[in-house]
Amino acid sequence: MREITFAEALGEAMLEEMERDPTIFTYGEDIAKQGGIFGQYKSLLGKFKDRVIDTPISEEVIYGSALGAALVGMRPVVEFHFADFIFTGITSIVNQIMKFKHMTGGQGKIRVVLRGPDGVAKSAAAQHSESIETIFMHIPGIFVVIPSTPYDMKGLLKTALRCDDPVIIFEHKMLYKIKGPVPEEEYFIPFGKADIKREGKDVTVVATSRMVHESLKAAEELEKEGIDVEVIDLRTLVPWDKECVINSVKKTHHLVIAHETWKRAGWGAEVAATVQEMAFDYLDAPIIRVGAKNVHIAFSPPLQDYIVPDYKSVIDAVRRVLNV
Amino acid sequence: MSDYSKEFLQSLYRTMVRIRVFELKAEELFLQGKLPGFIHLYIGEEAIATGAMANLRKDDYITSTHRGHGHMIAKGASMDRMMAELYGKKTGYCKGKGGSMHIADVSIGVLGANGEVGGGLPIAVGAAMGLKMQKKDSVVISFFGDGASNRGSFHESLNWASVYNLPVIFICENNQFASTARFKETTSVENISDRAVAYSMKGITIDGNNVLEVYETVKEAVYRARNGGGPTLIEAKTYRIKGHFVGDPMLYRDQKEVEEFWKKEPIGRFENYLFENGFMNNQEKESIWQEANKEVETAVKFAEESEYPEPKEALEDLFENDTGYDYF
Numbered sequence: 001m002r003e004i005t006f007a008e009a010l011g012e013a014m015l016e017e018m019e020r021d022p023t024i025f026t027y028g029e030d031i032a033k034q035g036g037i038f039g040q041y042k043s044l045l046g047k048f049k050d051r052v053i054d055t056p057i058s059e060e061v062i063y064g065s066a067l068g069a070a071l072v073g074m075r076p077v078v079e080f081h082f083a084d085f086i087f088t089g090i091t092s093i094v095n096q097i098m099k100f101k102h103m104t105g106g107q108g109k110i111r112v113v114l115r116g117p118d119g120v121a122k123s124a125a126a127q128h129s130e131s132i133e134t135i136f137m138h139i140p141g142i143f144v145v146i147p148s149t150p151y152d153m154k155g156l157l158k159t160a161l162r163c164d165d166p167v168i169i170f171e172h173k174m175l176y177k178i179k180g181p182v183p184e185e186e187y188f189i190p191f192g193k194a195d196i197k198r199e200g201k202d203v204t205v206v207a208t209s210r211m212v213h214e215s216l217k218a219a220e221e222l223e224k225e226g227i228d229v230e231v232i233d234l235r236t237l238v239p240w241d242k243e244c245v246i247n248s249v250k251k252t253h254h255l256v257i258a259h260e261t262w263k264r265a266g267w268g269a270e271v272a273a274t275v276q277e278m279a280f281d282y283l284d285a286p287i288i289r290v291g292a293k294n295v296h297i298a299f300s301p302p303l304q305d306y307i308v309p310d311y312k313s314v315i316d317a318v319r320r321v322l323n324v
Numbered sequence: 325m326s327d328y329s330k331e332f333l334q335s336l337y338r339t340m341v342r343i344r345v346f347e348l349k350a351e352e353l354f355l356q357g358k359l360p361g362f363i364h365l366y367i368g369e370e371a372i373a374t375g376a377m378a379n380l381r382k383d384d385y386i387t388s389t390h391r392g393h394g395h396m397i398a399k400g401a402s403m404d405r406m407m408a409e410l411y412g413k414k415t416g417y418c419k420g421k422g423g424s425m426h427i428a429d430v431s432i433g434v435l436g437a438n439g440e441v442g443g444g445l446p447i448a449v450g451a452a453m454g455l456k457m458q459k460k461d462s463v464v465i466s467f468f469g470d471g472a473s474n475r476g477s478f479h480e481s482l483n484w485a486s487v488y489n490l491p492v493i494f495i496c497e498n499n500q501f502a503s504t505a506r507f508k509e510t511t512s513v514e515n516i517s518d519r520a521v522a523y524s525m526k527g528i529t530i531d532g533n534n535v536l537e538v539y540e541t542v543k544e545a546v547y548r549a550r551n552g553g554g555p556t557l558i559e560a561k562t563y564r565i566k567g568h569f570v571g572d573p574m575l576y577r578d579q580k581e582v583e584e585f586w587k588k589e590p591i592g593r594f595e596n597y598l599f600e601n602g603f604m605n606n607q608e609k610e611s612i613w614q615e616a617n618k619e620v621e622t623a624v625k626f627a628e629e630s631e632y633p634e635p636k637e638a639l640e641d642l643f644e645n646d647t648g649y650d651y652f
Contacts, residue, residue: 025457050457051457055484056480056483056484056487058480058483058484060446060476060477060480061445061446061449061450061477061480061481061484063446064443064445064446064447064449064450064477064481065446065447065449065450065453065484066450067446067447067450068387068435068446068447068448068449068450068451068452068453068454068464069450069451069453069454069457070450070454071385071430071435071447071450071451071454072385072451072454072455072458072462073454073458074453074454074457074458076450076454091440091443092443092446092477095439095440095443096438096440096443096446096447100428100436101641101642101643101644102421102641102642103418103421103422103426104417104418104421104422104426104427104428104430104436104641105416105417105418105419105420105421105422105641106419106640106641107418107428107429107430108428108430109644110644140642141642141643164643164644164645165643165644165645191648192648238649238650239648239649239650240650242650
């Protein structure tokens with residue numbers, strides 16, 4: 001199968017769906033003339049001139065206008081530039097987009113896709129590095145998508161572009177350039193279906209985004225020691241695939257959860273609590289969570305690396321959960 | 325002296341009366357303890373919704389405020405379903421999930437009242453953007469208060485509307501109070517319409533208690549918007565005769581001031597105009613009030629006889645399709 005980058009997969013999904021559906025249009029900062037600062041919209045350069053729009057830096061309106069456009073029958077795809085900047089317009093997302101349907105008794109089709117870069121990059125420092133996906137898992141009213149591979153990016157974005165509800169997609173900055181197999185033929189990945197990225201029998205590692213790759217690397221290392229790690233990529237946090245995780249725990253009896261966002265009250269806490277509620281008897285050891293230390297992402301490389309987890313953090317957690 | 329027909333003028337009067345009667349009834353019901361939550365009344369501001377909406381078609385849109393009952397009625401919402409929503413009944417516009425502050429009827433172009441001050445402006449520019457892309461000639465009116473004009477959403481939305489030349493009319497209902505804060509003490513300009521200059525659009529301040537002045541001003545703005553001329557900012561100066569919400573002790577103002585403004589309220593003023601120019605007689609006036617009272621009584625009856633939602637209906641309407649979302 002051909003291999004393309006994560007950014008190219010994203011671009012392909014946009015291109016295919018925009019050709020099919022004239023109500024899709026996309027806007028944000030630096031996307032039309034620049035193609036996105038990570039090259040994520042390069043495939044759209046020069047195409048759909050009236051439907052790919054550079055906007056003022058006005059986050060509250062970027063998000064709020066998406067709701068208005070959706071209510072009159074359009075399907076806006078909004079890029080949030082950097083996940084950290086969502087906070088500058090978060091009221092339009094949380095108080096308007098996410099609540100509109102429920103508080104109006106089911107009115108309107110809120111076909112809004114919010115997507116963009118998140119996660120730690122090399123020394124981008126505190127205001128360009130955050131992974132804030134947990135917030136949107138906590139508040140009801142939006143589907144939360146967090147892909148880790150080009151294949152998943154394309155299939156999940158295509159599903160998002162046909163969804164009649166709001167969707168937010170977190171794309172890790174360090175993933176845009178990675179390559180992976182993506183079929184030429186059309187496919188869709190449903191929300192709420194985790195992917196077992198590596199089968200194993202000794203311990204389950206549940207991860208998302210960049211930490212899926214770190215967990216796979218950890219699994220390779222641990223294999224040399226005879227430890228067989230199963231790596232589950234949740235792919236979507238709302239809804240999340242409880243069944244897949246529970247079934248895996250029933251098999252391995254050990255669970256490690258790995259995410260890049262802060263460990264304290266990160267989405268791993270929700271997964272751990274749920275497994276404890278639903279499959280406590282299958283656990284041979286307490287669940288261990290891997291996450292960023294509860295401090296802001298610092299600039300200096302050794303500081304950043306100390307705060308943010310990587311494959312070594314996963315290896316350490318697996319050893320601890322197996323008591324080896 | 326007037327080019328208006330008697331029917332048209334009486335229809336404006338009727339709309340203002342219907343709003344007033346609805347609001348007085350809502351106040352009464354609230355004070356009787358029949359309505360949960362809290363409500364924000366539009367009494368004294370009826371001329372703005374009425375004059376503005378008289379220019380709109382059904383396929384035009386509005387965004388409203390937390391003081392939105394008047395906008396809804398003027399845009400064609402049903403009193404029955406509004407009253408039912410105020411009661412929290414399942415027959416209400418939001419099936420009891422939204423209440424007074426979140427009433428919407430997308431099918432008649434009401435893109436929502438809004439519990440957030442200034443929350444409707446970004447939605448309005450987005451709707452205008454969508455309509456323009458679909459090459460429709462519909463327009464959007466975004467209502468907001470003087471308090472909202474100090475929020476970022478106001479400034480961002482005006483810039484946005486101007487940059488993309490959108491068919492939006494921003495109507496600021498300057499009722500002199502943002503909750504308990506006086507306009508003059510919290511706002512950097514004397515006229516909010518002055519802020520239009522910063523966004524390269526026409527700004528105009530009008531007497532918001534004069535329904536015909538509102539009608540004419542909005543008419544011109546709607547014409548401009550419908551024909552590709554872009555946005556307008558209209559500041560309609562009015563006065564919030566009632567408190568921020570029903571039950572507000574109003575410690576921040578003198579009762580004498582309120583009494584002064586009762587003398588300038590829009591319905592009585594317009595009534596005098598209609599009488600003096602022979603557009604309405606006493607009998608017609610009586611019948612308009614009677615009709616409105618009857619309509620509101622029917623609405624109350626409808627609301628009171630309606631069922632409350634089943635508790636588990638709280639879980640409905642979060643998403644268009646239930647795709648495995650976890651509600652527990």
